[in-house]
Amino acid sequence: MLRLYRTPHSTNVERVALALAHKGLEAESEWVDPADRKDVRKASGQPLVPVLVDGDEVVFDSTRILEYLEERYPQRPLYPDDAASRAEMDVFVDWFNRVWKVPPNAIAAELVKAKPNEKRIAEWGAELLARLDLFERLLADRGHLLGEDFSAADCVAFPFLEYAVLPLPDGDDELFHRVLRDYQPLGDTHPRVESWIRRVDTRPRA
Ligand SMILES: N[C@@H](CCC(=O)N[C@@H](CS)C(=O)NCC(=O)O)C(=O)O
CATH class of the missing domain: 3.40.30.10 (Glutaredoxin)
Known part of the structure; x- marks a missing residue:
């Protein structure tokens, strides 16, 4: 087990x-x-x-x-088989971990300071917003981030993007999660991101 x-x-x-x-x-x-x-x-x-x-x-x-x-456990794969598509998946995951995550972490670290630097926070917020546009484009004409099927890319990004749409769960008082909610205002300008979040949210979790 x-x-x-x-x-x-x-x-x-x-x-x-x-x-x-x-x-x-x-x-x-x-x-x-x-x-x-x-x-x-x-x-x-x-x-x-x-x-x-x-x-x-x-x-x-x-x-x-x-x-x-x-x-x-290769059944029901989360990564593509062919070398080039696998390399693209690895690049996306690495980008998400080492680039996308920087602004929300930096905002959260700034907000706990005695005098948060509002200018820097606004710049990081703008970066996060621009990335929502990128996700909207990634989802053009396909059901999931790197293709039609659910993949490792969706596993990696969804837990951070879901806060743009879904309410904070009861008992979740993490500042980082409030940052993810407050600095990713979707409005009605990112319909594909919104429906992807709602679709992935119906999936089971262990
Ligand atoms: N790079 C690690 C990061 C793990 C991580 O930061 N985990 C958080 C929970 S989401 C944690 O345990 N934080 C506790 C702490 O920072 O003390 C991963 O992707 O698993």
């Missing part, structure tokens, strides 16, 4: 929860107290979730877990 170390409302855990459910895999949940990382540290040697334990294999970092699941 797979085991997934998780905290409530975690974006990076939701990536893995979407992937596991898509592949029809069940996992036992190890709920981690966000204020006490002892158990997750003991299991994986580092404090962050998600961590997946599969027998003797311990995998941390959501992207590495998605790649591990694809390799070990």
Whole structure:
């Protein structure tokens, strides 16, 4: 049986929860107290979730877990087969992790300062808005971000973009999630992003 170390409302855990459910895999949940990382540290040697334990294999970092699941459980694939499309998928995931994530994290870090730099916040906010336009274009004429089918790209991006449309869940008081809601005002200008969020939200999570 797979085991997934998780905290409530975690974006990076939701990536893995979407992937596991898509592949029809069940996992036992190890709920981690966000204020006490002892158990997750003991299991994986580092404090962050998600961590997946599969027998003797311990995998941390959501992207590495998605790649591990694809390799070990290839049924219902999340990555394309051919080398060029796989490279495009890897580029998208890397861009999302290392470029897209920068502005919302920077805004959240700024907002907890005694005197937040409003000009910088506005610049990062503008970057986030421009990226919604990019997602709208990615979804032109296809059902999901990198193609017709649900893929690793959707697992990776959806948990961060969903806040543009869906209400914050009860008990979710994370500043980062409020940033994702407040700085991604969709209005009615991004109909494809909105319907993609609503469509992916109907999918099961482990
Ligand atoms: N690169 C890691 C990031 C993991 C991460 O930041 N996890 C958050 C939850 S979404 C966490 O455990 N945060 C706790 C902390 O920062 O102390 C991944 O993709 O899994």
